[in-house]
Amino acid sequence: MQINEIGENVYQIDNNIATVNYAPGVQVYQEKLIEYEDKELRLWNPRRSKLAASIIKGLSVFPFKNDSKVLYLGASAGTTPSHISDVCTGGRVYCVEFSPTMMRDFLDVSSCRENLIPILDDATRPYNYQHLVEDVDVVYSDVAQATQTKLFLDNFKLFAKDDAIGILMIKARSIDVTMKPDDIFKQEKKHLKQGGLKVIEEIKLDPYEKDHIAFICEKSF
Ligand SMILES: C[S@@+](CC[C@H](N)C(=O)[O-])C[C@H]1O[C@@H](n2cnc3c(N)ncnc32)[C@H](O)[C@@H]1O
Numbered sequence: 001m002q003i004n005e006i007g008e009n010v011y012q013i014d015n016n017i018a019t020v021n022y023a024p025g026v027q028v029y030q031e032k033l034i035e036y037e038d039k040e041l042r043l044w045n046p047r048r049s050k051l052a053a054s055i056i057k058g059l060s061v062f063p064f065k066n067d068s069k070v071l072y073l074g075a076s077a078g079t080t081p082s083h084i085s086d087v088c089t090g091g092r093v094y095c096v097e098f099s100p101t102m103m104r105d106f107l108d109v110s111s112c113r114e115n116l117i118p119i120l121d122d123a124t125r126p127y128n129y130q131h132l133v134e135d136v137d138v139v140y141s142d143v144a145q146a147t148q149t150k151l152f153l154d155n156f157k158l159f160a161k162d163d164a165i166g167i168l169m170i171k172a173r174s175i176d177v178t179m180k181p182d183d184i185f186k187q188e189k190k191h192l193k194q195g196g197l198k199v200i201e202e203i204k205l206d207p208y209e210k211d212h213i214a215f216i217c218e219k220s221f
Pocket residue numbers: 048049050073074075076077078079080081096097098099102121122123124142143144145
């Protein structure tokens with residue numbers, strides 16, 4: 001088994017990636033745990049996490065650092081947030097999820113990870129949780145909704161520091177099932193530009209997620 005550190009708390013293990021477990025001995029989605037030196041690594045499944053798929057497909061801008069403050073929209077049961085929690089051990093990850101059922105599962109995950117802050121609310125209404133969230137280094141959005149780009153822009157404007165990075169996961173079929181995915185990607189990129197953001201990297205997520213793209217953005221001045 002070949003193991004290399006490829007980022008802060010992120011490892012490559014043969015053709016897989018993994019993060020250093022913040023909560024040793026605890027699995028989040030039955031992922032494999034591997035002992036390595038004095039650490040426990042958690043395999044990061046690209047079929048369960050679009051961020052893992054982006055990394056495996058060559059993501060070059062990885063904005064998550066040990067002390068990063070992150071706003072995560074669409075936390076679901078916490079699969080990807082848990083890996084970000086492994087990386088940002090000295091930071092905070094504010095996780096917004098509007099489904100009470102998902103939030104219940106998420107609370108199990110966040111109960112042993114002090115850097116995950118659960119917020120049960122609707123990400124289309126960022127003013128609802130403005131009093132709970134500080135300015136952040138990264139805004140990550142994965143909500144699979146028709147209005148996902150607007151929702152992302154509204155949150156970015158309210159919470160992103162000037163040098164923040166935004167990561168928007170677009171599911172073409174959530175926006176319009178009749179349009180070609182590539183046309184949707186162009187349209188959403190235009191919306192990001194009109195909203196004052198510049199796309200600095202884009203990664204299609206197939207074969208892990210069909211008709212999905214990751215847009216990595218920053219403020220354009
Ligand atoms: C594709 S899943 C997210 C998967 C998760 N990001 C991961 O990788 O572990 C989308 C989630 O967004 C949530 N969601 C959709 N619209 C939302 C909204 N307006 N506000 C908050 N959460 C929303 C859904 O309930 C669902 O749990």
